[in-house]
Amino acid sequence: MASTDHGGGEEVTRNKQVFLDDYVSGFPEESNLYLTTSSIKLKVPEDQSGKDAVLVKNLYLSCDPFMRGRMQRDLPPDRPELSSYSLGSPIVGFGVGRVVDSRHSDFKKGDLVWGSTIGWEEYSLIPNPEDLFKINHTDDIPLSYYTGILAASGAIGQLVGQFAKLVGCYVVGSAGSKEKVELLKTKFGYDDAFNYKDEHDLDAALKRYFPEGIDIYFDNVGGKMLDAVLVNMRSHGRIAVCGMISQYNLEQPESVQNLSAVFYKQIRMEGFAVYEHYHRYSKFLDFVLSCIKEGKIVYVEDITEGLESGPAALVGLFSGRNVGKQVVKLAQE
Amino acid sequence: MASTDHGGGEEVTRNKQVFLDDYVSGFPEESNLYLTTSSIKLKVPEDQSGKDAVLVKNLYLSCDPFMRGRMQRDLPPDRPELSSYSLGSPIVGFGVGRVVDSRHSDFKKGDLVWGSTIGWEEYSLIPNPEDLFKINHTDDIPLSYYTGILAASGAIGQLVGQFAKLVGCYVVGSAGSKEKVELLKTKFGYDDAFNYKDEHDLDAALKRYFPEGIDIYFDNVGGKMLDAVLVNMRSHGRIAVCGMISQYNLEQPESVQNLSAVFYKQIRMEGFAVYEHYHRYSKFLDFVLSCIKEGKIVYVEDITEGLESGPAALVGLFSGRNVGKQVVKLAQE
Missing domain, CATH: 3.90.180.10 (Medium-chain alcohol dehydrogenases, catalytic domain)
Structure with missing residues (x-):
């Protein structure tokens, strides 16, 4: 050489x-x-x-x-x-x-x-x-x-609801501050949003926002929120499990008690990871770039x-x- | 009239x-x-x-x-x-x-x-x-x-493993007495079986029977068994949720702590109910009758x-x- x-x-x-x-x-x-x-x-x-x-x-x-x-x-x-x-x-x-x-x-x-x-x-x-x-x-x-x-x-919380709106869902977001709740409603166009830190009874909050139940829950949180969601899911509801941030810092994970909803409401719950989907990246990129350029997605x-x-x-x-x-x-x- | x-x-x-x-x-x-x-x-x-x-x-x-x-x-x-x-x-x-x-x-x-x-x-x-x-x-x-x-x-515990064997699975059953464990192994042809009442550490038991992890779990039990299974599932494992008998008599359901496995192992978990599948009954009946007559299924x-x-x-x-x-x-x- x-x-x-x-x-x-x-x-x-x-x-x-x-x-x-x-x-x-x-x-x-x-x-x-x-x-x-x-x-x-x-x-x-x-x-x-x-x-x-x-x-x-x-x-x-x-x-x-x-x-x-x-x-x-x-x-x-x-x-x-x-x-x-x-x-x-x-x-x-x-x-x-x-x-x-x-x-x-x-x-x-x-x-x-x-x-x-x-x-x-x-x-x-x-x-x-x-x-x-x-x-x-x-x-x-x-x-x-x-x-x-x-x-x-990342930035999933702000994006997943916007994608869901694009395909016609009624979207309610949950965030941890008044400022973020406002952002979800005004900037990101969610139909509604609430501050989970203000809700001492998550089950009641979900019943207020989803009186007829939840069809799709995108789970980034896990723990208590997931437990309350399970009670409020509709038959054949689907739960996409992306992550469980509420659990990452706990020495002992929070327990979930309402899993029996999975069989009595025939719920599907499935985890996924981005690194298994990179073969679809170029398609994703085309889609998202055009959404951004057309102002359909705010980031x-x-x-x-x-x-x-x-x-x-x-x-x-x-x-x-x-x-x-x-x-x-x-x-x- | x-x-x-x-x-x-x-x-x-x-x-x-x-x-x-x-x-x-x-x-x-x-x-x-x-x-x-x-x-x-x-x-x-x-x-x-x-x-x-x-x-x-x-x-x-x-x-x-x-x-x-x-x-x-x-x-x-x-x-x-x-x-x-x-x-x-x-x-x-x-x-x-x-x-x-x-x-x-x-x-x-x-x-x-x-x-x-x-x-x-x-x-x-x-x-x-x-x-x-x-x-x-x-x-x-x-x-x-x-x-x-x-x-x-009903009688799902004895049948599901036999059906799984017919499609080529390695099947381990869990039952609550020595007699039932013997039945699973000798009469029903399960590859292995254990008495969950003898196992103070279900996680360890599952690791013994599934050193490489579990691909498919058919859940009739819920609770502690499900929790131990989640830890032992393989990537992309599937959990069919038929029922959770361990929970039916509890005033407060047992909690499940290891749900984060759902996203970090991309597990799919889905509940189902027989009454939603009656349109497929005649096909099922033909299949099972022939299995019984040919001695492929014992009941x-x-x-x-x-x-x-x-x-x-x-x-x-x-x-x-x-x-x-x-x-x-x-x-x-």
């Missing part, structure tokens, strides 16, 4: 990184994460270790509830996307970046990309960019959207600046601090 | 009946049911009240766990099949009888029938025999089978004699007293 590029002039730059301090049980805190500064060569290694690798400058990072799961010790190893974070590497998640160097035939310097395993750091060397998607960027769509709505990642982001602000933004998800999709902006291009 | 049949010679006969004494909470007891003797004319009334009615002499009654549900007060009225029993009428369930008189064009005297709302009494006047099925009886099939396997009612009944023995047989379901499908034989033909 020629060694002309191996001269002493190779550019080395600072690389700030966010690590997990130790595995978490209960609510994560900002102090569970720490920032360090290392350095990185802005070049994919030319030896075997760099074969097929790309080097990416990270521009936006996504804060997602599922990342809490990965802060836990000893998760089953069968799903790398959901396995425990390694304490020796930066945490990873959805993110957007620009290719700085590439030894992979699909990517070249300057390409914009998004991926689901982008490190929380300024630059990431990605040995096997199998889960990187190229972004065909146009000026009318903010690049940060590819950490969320255009990566089918709200909560963007914080700088990797330093990342840990607070991430743990803020679990107290509902964010309004809209929580994004960390790393660099202005 | 001619009145020749209305003479004083009309036959009136004794009709023993079983009533519910009062609505039940907790475990039902034999004393919750009582037997009375009334009388009945062995003729469908010739006035408007008897239009389209049939009079049936009941031969076999089926004891089914779902009947416990109907002993409860104030069940939601949307499903007559599952509504609260009326205290003023005999309890009802699956049963087999012979038509004694008919003013319905589909039925004539002498027809054998089965139905899902047969009264616990010697004779039933059925005003609207919409849910009666005619039995094409042949001597090689016991008539009592039409209270169970051939009515798709075990636990037959008690006389309506007087009915209450004990019915409440005995909930302590697992029966071995095989519990049937009450009312009359020898």
